[in-house]
Amino acid sequence: MNQPSRAPRRYLFLMLGLFGSLALTWPPAAQAQVVLSIANYSPAMPAPGSTGNQFDVVITNPIGSASAYTVQYFSFQLQVPALSGIMFTSVVRPSSGYIFGSYNPPAPPNDPFSFDTFPNTNFTASDPVTIPPPPSAVTIPNDGTSYLLGRVTYSVGGGVSPGAVIPVSFISAGTSLSDSMGGPIPFSSTNGSIQVGAAVPEPSTFALGGTIVGLVGLVAYRRRRRARAAASEGPNSP
Numbered sequence: 417m418n419q420p421s422r423a424p425r426r427y428l429f430l431m432l433g434l435f436g437s438l439a440l441t442w443p444p445a446a447q448a449q450v451v452l453s454i455a456n457y458s459p460a461m462p463a464p465g466s467t468g469n470q471f472d473v474v475i476t477n478p479i480g481s482a483s484a485y486t487v488q489y490f491s492f493q494l495q496v497p498a499l500s501g502i503m504f505t506s507v508v509r510p511s512s513g514y515i516f517g518s519y520n521p522p523a524p525p526n527d528p529f530s531f532d533t534f535p536n537t538n539f540t541a542s543d544p545v546t547i548p549p550p551p552s553a554v555t556i557p558n559d560g561t562s563y564l565l566g567r568v569t570y571s572v573g574g575g576v577s578p579g580a581v582i583p584v585s586f587i588s589a590g591t592s593l594s595d596s597m598g599g600p601i602p603f604s605s606t607n608g609s610i611q612v613g614a615a616v617p618e619p620s621t622f623a624l625g626g627t628i629v630g631l632v633g634l635v636a637y638r639r640r641r642r643a644r645a646a647a648s649e650g651p652n653s654p
Contacts, residue, residue, distance in 0.1 A: 450485060450556070450593065450601060451476045452492060452565070454584055454608025461613030465574035467505070471584075471608065473541075473565040475515060475593075481558035486596045487515065488553040490565055491542035493590025500582045501573030502610055503535040507566050509543065515554055515563035519545045529566065540590040541566050553596035576612050584608040 455474045462469040473492055477485060496502045507530050509516075532539040543565075545553055556563060576582075586605040593601035 449481065450603040451478060451606060452586060452591065452603055453606040454494075455562075457608075457610070459613070461611050462572045463613050464501075464572055464576045464578060464615045467571040468569060469572065469610075470567055470569050471610075472510065472567050474562045475556065475565055475603075476560065476562040477556045477558045479558060479560045482602075484555055484557045485593075485601050486553035486555045487545075487593055487601065488596045488598070489542070489544040489592075489594040490515070491540060491590060491592050492565060493538070493540040493587035494568065495538040495585050495587050496570075496582055496610075498537050500537070501576035501580075502582050502584075503537060503571050503573070504539055504568060505535045505571055506569045507534075507539060507541045508569075510564045510567045513564040515556070515565060516543060516545055519554070535571070538587070570610070572610075572612055578612055578614045580612045582610040582612070584610060 453474050453476065454471055456470075456472040458470045473494070475487075475490070494504070496504070509529055529543060530539050530541040554563075585607045588605075591605060593603050595601055
């Protein structure tokens, strides 16, 4: 009596082994990277014609990142559209929360943080750990903590429409991170945007409005006074 062929079963084992090897060698899910972003807008919606508005450039090593990183040097380049009405007016190392604050405390006004001329619509800022000398670096753990890289001040032109949303973009050519050995740190960047709020009336507008309200009140007062006088005289008055 002929035995049943075992070839199908053998092929089944081969296929299972092939699928298992593919599963083991399949590229793993990408690990989260260090992220550069724009945050802490102040005010949240600047008015047309306003100055002294600010936002921060932030670095975050998210939870789930591949590892902690030691940062020895950073550089970031930001840009807004040339005809947007937004002008960068300065960039400084923040007085608190700065990533290299314990090594490079801010020293305005002669803080060599950016060598570009302000105001502008495109600038680069950079800073290495210099005190103590390299290879000193700052470790940023992969726990979601954020650190500040710079505080940017900007103005909004008077002709910018309320409700306009102006993009603020990182330029890859001028944005980088390096570790204590000078090697690159993998990162991604998230662009920001400036949302312009309603226009703030000029002081003269408030004064004119107050004058109009006062005149309307005066006219109403005189009318009431005349009405009371007429009522007090009565219909039989000579």
